[in-house]
Amino acid sequence: MTNVEETIREAGPRILVFSTDISGPGIDFAGSLHLHYSPEVDVISMPCTSGIKPAWVLHALQRGFDGVFIAADGEECAYLPDCAQRASRIAADAQALLTQNGYEPQRLKMAAICSVCAEHFIRYMHDFSATLAELGSTGSG
């Protein structure tokens, strides 16, 4: 391992978060309150959970993320009244895709995060980091 890789592995599991117009402000709020979570958590923002492709989840793991967290709109989506159902389907499809490709489905987690859900987000990140640490690294990269 190079030094860079070692540093990163010591820092904890690498998590990709997909945020949305609804959950992004909640994650921002956590930062505004200076609540801490692992700096190995990176966020890509999308307008809405229903626009996330399952293949992106697989791509993230194949390239080296240890887990993907979808910070979903839940029932508050401004675009789609059935966003929660769509998101469940996307998550189920993505987990099936992970299983097919030899990854544990627990490497994808989804929870609704609203614009004031700062503390929930932090808790999810801590718990998900712990789950992923137990599962071990995807070993990619």
Add this chain to the structure above:
Amino acid sequence: MSEERRIGVYVCHCGGNISDYVDVAQVIGAVEDEPGVVVARAAMFTCSDATQQEIIDDIREQELDGMVVASCSPSLHTETFREVARRAGLNPYEYTQVNIREQCSWAHTDDREGATRKAIRLVRAGIARTRLSAPLEPVTVETVPKTLVVGGGVAGLRAAFGLAEIGLEVFLVEREAELGGQVGNLGAIYPHGNDGRALIARLTRAVGERPNITVFTRAELVEKSGSFGNYQATVRVGGEPGERIQIDVGSIVVATGFDSYEPEAGELGYGIEGVLTLPEFEQLLNQDGALTFNGKPVESIAYVYCVGSRQPGGHEYCSRYCCSTAVHDSLRVAEHSPDVRQYHLHRDMRTYGKNELLYSESRERGSLYIRFADGEPPAVEKLPDGRLRVTVRDLLTEGEELAIESDLLVLVTGMVPRQNEELTGVLKLPVGKDGFFNEIHPKLRPVETVVDGVLIAGACQGPKSASESVTSALAAVSQSAAILKKGSAELDPLVATVDPEKCSWCGTCQEACPYDAIGRLALNGKQVAAVEAAVCKGCGGCVPVCAEEAIDLQGYTDAQVRAMIDGLLQEVAR
């Protein structure tokens, strides 16, 4: 391909908000040699006029075709930097905002090394996205210079009059038989004691005198179709089935007001004679002369505040107007009946702003204020002589129990969201956790909703006083004017697009779109899906349902998202 791009990267210190926790120089060093990057600079405040000008100079002198700004949340300054790009002649959709403050420096104040590494990754992802960006042109739509106002209370009336004054044609729809809403039933209202009924009479007269306002009473908005700037609204007049009228409008102002909290039977004695809600008490105060109840003179009044408000698991918000209203009411009582004893039992008094003076005046006139603990509401019982006994533990005398005997008990009830599911469904308006309609941004876009051209005003958005309702109504007027007076409007081009090469028309995307933005088109001898840009809301809900991967959301394309993921992981790959 990436070598051909000419991207400028600007990393902000944000005073010290970022640079106290992130090594900005290290970030610049790590990204300045990324493919496609020709300029990488740090700035103390990227949003300052001076730095904006430097960016503009760079774009012009270095012929930049892409821009990455790494600073605060996109919700704050995306428009600022799109405007910078426009001023410099760069297409604003060639710019990417990277959030290294709320989602990096502030979240990792305990880990400078980790935060710096993360900032580098996020900026790389932003560069990767920008390398694949395309110039996009806003969708221009013609707008109809007419507005539909839903709700004829103080906010709706003032909005209608304001819209008419600036030359727009207005249709005002009111569900009840009379205009006026809740303010139309009120007597003197705070802060200056203006009579609510008189205010409404004045507004109603002004609205009636405008030839460009059409009023429909006993009417409801039952259907809406079309797109921004050009909505077709169906109004049902005269109840079910009634007459259905079709109206073309450019914008819609929703001012449907609030409901008052209705206590449960037995809640703080509600149901006992003499226990009144705030609106019931206000009606009682509209009588002339000394205060009487059921023909008997009133000698003492107790008030309990925050009834139905600030309740965990219930209405958790502060209803904001009720403290000031009850305090103002106590002054009205003192005016006509100076000998009435008044006891105010509260958790906190929130007579915000200038209303604090009303609170001081009420105390000077003899009102007693007694504070109780959040979890220990007063107990209420009826005495044999018909009067009420209110028992409360006074926090300020170390929990001493006080028994107050009074003729009336006023439950200072707040505002709750109006049950309006039908209208919410027709307009597809987002409703917040508290049940009120949601604006896009409470400070920067306080009356706009995610549905373009549908604006919210007054207490349908959250508890407001009459003057605050009018303020928001006038904001909705100016926002409508901004949209409609030009005759055309520009819409965000970040919408779905179909690759006709890949599409083989299965109809799944059309079924996935509740906005009817996707249609079928004959092209080169085959059927393909086509997105109507002015109708598409840009959610991307059609993207993952396409088995052929033929749909992309502009700004969030498959290639861009994959490139961002790769950019975030570049460090590992090296």
